[in-house]
Amino acid sequence: MDRSGTGTNREGIRGLLASGDFVRLWSIGGTVNAMRWVEMLAAALFTFEVTGSGMAVAFVSAARTLPLLLFGAVAGVVSDSIDRKHILLAGLLLTACASAAICALGALGVVQPWHIALAAFASGSVWATEMATRRRMVGEAAGPALVSRAVALDSLTGACTRGLGPVIGSVSYAMFGVAGAFAISAVMYLLSACLVPGLNHAQATRKLALSRVPRELAEGLAFARTQPTVLAVLGVTMTMNLFAFSYVALVAPIARGVFEVSAGLAGVLAAAEPLGSLIGGLFLTGAAPKSSPRALMLGGSAAFLAALVAMPLMPGYWLACAVLMAGGIGLALFGNMQTTLILTGAPAHVRSRQMGLITVCIGTGPLGQILIGALAEQFGPLGAVVATAGSGLAVLAVVAALWARAERPPAVFD
Template structure:
């Protein structure tokens, strides 16, 4: 393979980081779907299903900025390895409980919370390392490839989750994810990643986070990234917690087709990300970011109104082209607009924005409990679209005044 992607794949350390990230992320999405299916099967409650999913994502809100500041001091390879080993141990414990027939909903929720704490380090450690290994001249194709791969994991993970859960139950799902994550940690051990570290001063972290926020306030592009990240995760991706209730009660399909519905948006994101990585699609990065988020929200509105499962699936695939622009430019803009000594901190703050997703998931769950999952998706996506438009207009005016 020639071109920038071919060069990247011939770089051993990039290849190792890329593949480990791909497999680890697929296991995270597998567990998310399996835990939502388990919660809905046990309780029949959309709120319970969304609460369990939210537990996996909540640590990004609570610890994202902290993780970003820590990764400026601590070796990032060490952090990434812990982010593989700790969830693998958690999955092993949960698989054992499921095998012995003792697995309860609170075990799954607690496991999601513990594993999610390590997931909070993803943006500020592994994704930053991807850009560092690629080098400044290859950062755009590197992040595009990693973003497209992340979309693939969000497609493959739920598909596997639906199939494995339907076939082997929770014991099979957790055994599978534990084995893959242990293998990932073993593979990453050989990575060579030189990094200048400094003494970790925990008392200094709040001040470093404040410095990052103060810097972000002076940069409209960084504010745009953070603001639309919050809106998209809180209002648009909230639909992820309702995939099981939508598939089972609204569209009346099997667990395997629930997994396919969860994979619909990532299928489109994978196709769109591949076009960006290959250089076929070129547009203003800010437009690709904000416009992509808006396209995704429009697709969710149409999906919520769809009378047919397959129409809903097709519309979500189209919406995935929007999340390709959103997800790719989210990291690219931060790595190109922020100075090196601020990048992990600012990406940690972006992780906090991503971490608002569980709040949206819980809100969507509450609306779904009262009015049904279709109405919940419709309300949340419409609000997200309005906030996206308002934020974009405000920042454009603020930038022109400056």
């Protein structure tokens, strides 16, 4: 049976790679994800060197993720109305132009952090369409029989690029400066755009009606309020985005200021968590965990937050990398269960809207980045990460208690 299962998995992968449309979309996703992390790391290094301010670094990082909160819900409606292939192509070209502008300003020696923040906001606006355009097209290209494997492979690739991108970003910044790092990303975005015209994509478009968005979101929220599991997933997701993921904005300051390592090694620290997530993702792909989804989600989230508390307090740089990598394994559990609990717990007619609420919760990330930036101004990068992650553990404990209480069977009295 094991050999048969392995053979089936190999046939599935071969079937995906035999699809030209899937390979194009998969390649675009991997490239764009890697370049996004290249730019985020280079932007953080440049901003910290110019300003010496953790708050400034946090604001520049928040500019890229803020559009997820502002435009994520609208993106789903737009992608149902306008050809997703056209949205994908236009987004890649816009992102390439934004990166090229920073490259030009850097080459002229006049680039400022606010220029990078503006370009990041433009790129983040394109990022807000990712789930509704390219990710959906990945599933359609794979077909119903292979959609789960297609999404799994795409997610694993994303974890790989999250590890590779910061390393490329830090090395390219150390060698070529901010202009060189953004030149690399601009070229890669343009090469990705060249893959789009060859896609075979059929879509029935309709008149764009943005007025439907508020009503549909309200209906989805009304359903979520009656479902303890959905509410808990939303609570955990918001907790992680407010108190956990914001640490990324201070990776460069911690690496340079606390552990006193080079810009290149700052990228290695940034890559430690994605490497752990990749290991966790491979584990989840190869074996079905025996624990309950609730335990996996809460346990994985707590493990990652605890790793963030411990990481900047480590006595050495490489030990900090190891702690962060271990926390990344827990983060993989959170990410996997976040989707699984919604897909299995929400009926089909409201499932997309529940995923939309997840996107809105993810979009609260910039608030966490602003919070950690303000704390960094007062207590330094080390104190800011410890304080936010510790607060996240406390909030997560409250969510876990409320979740357990909501799902507790009612008492029976004789």
